[in-house]
Amino acid sequence: MSENVKVLISEQEVTEKIQELADRINKDYEGKEIHLICVLKGSVFITCELAKRLTVPVTMDFMSVSSYGDTQESSGRVKIVKDLDESIAGKDVLIVEDIIDSGRTLSHLIQLLQSRQPNSVRLCTLLDKPDRRVTDVTVDYTGFVIPDEFVVGYGLDYAQKFRNLPYIGVVVE
Ligand code: IMP
Numbered sequence: 001m002s003e004n005v006k007v008l009i010s011e012q013e014v015t016e017k018i019q020e021l022a023d024r025i026n027k028d029y030e031g032k033e034i035h036l037i038c039v040l041k042g043s044v045f046i047t048c049e050l051a052k053r054l055t056v057p058v059t060m061d062f063m064s065v066s067s068y069g070d071t072q073e074s075s076g077r078v079k080i081v082k083d084l085d086e087s088i089a090g091k092d093v094l095i096v097e098d099i100i101d102s103g104r105t106l107s108h109l110i111q112l113l114q115s116r117q118p119n120s121v122r123l124c125t126l127l128d129k130p131d132r133r134v135t136d137v138t139v140d141y142t143g144f145v146i147p148d149e150f151v152v153g154y155g156l157d158y159a160q161k162f163r164n165l166p167y168i169g170v171v172v173e
C-alpha cells in the first residue's frame with residue numbers, strides 16, 4: 001500500500017510538531033482544564049498524540065460530521081453523524097482537526113458548538129490548506145501549512161484507505 005504514497009511530512013516531523021503544539025497549548029491553558037473534541041475519523045491520530053503530551057487536566061469527547069454533497073456545498077452545512085456525549089457548557093473546548101481545507105466543516109461546527117454555551121472554543125489542526133479556503137475560520141494552533149495537494153496518512157484517507165500511515169503523504173499513480 002505504502003509504495004504508492006510519496007512522503008510529504010515524515011513521522012518524525014509530525015511527532016516533533018505535535019510536541020510543539022502541545023507545549024504551546026500547555027502554556028496557554030495553564031490553570032485550566034481542556035475539553036478535547038476529536039472530529040472523527042481523521043482526527044483520531046492527532047488527537048491521541050496531542051492528548052498524550054498535554055500536562056493540564058484533559059477530558060475528551062468525539063463527534064462525527066459529514067459534509068453535504070456538492071449540490072448543497074454552498075450552504076456550508078454539515079450533518080451531525082454522531083453528536084458529543086457530554087455537555088460542553090462552561091468548558092474550555094479545544095477542537096482537534098486533521099486538516100482544514102475549504103473551512104466549511106469547521107466554520108459550521110464552531111458556530112454549532114458556540115451555541116452550546118462553552119466557556120471558550122479554540123481550534124487546533126495538524127494541517128492547513130489556506131489556498132482552498134472559502135470560509136473564514138480562525139485557527140488557533142496550526143501544525144503545518146501545506147499547498148493545495150490531496151494528502152493521506154496520519155488519519156487522512158483516500159476512499160477510506162491510508163489512514164493508518166504514520167506519516168503524511170501524497171498518493172502517486
Ligand atoms: P473542509 O470543510 O473543506 O475544510 O473539509 C475538511 C475535510 O475534508 C477534512 O476533515 C477531510 O476529511 C477532508 N479533506 C480535505 N482535504 C483533504 C486531503 O488532502 N486529504 C484527505 N482528506 C481531506
Ligand code: MG
Pocket residue numbers: 039040041042043097098099
Ligand atoms: Mg476531518
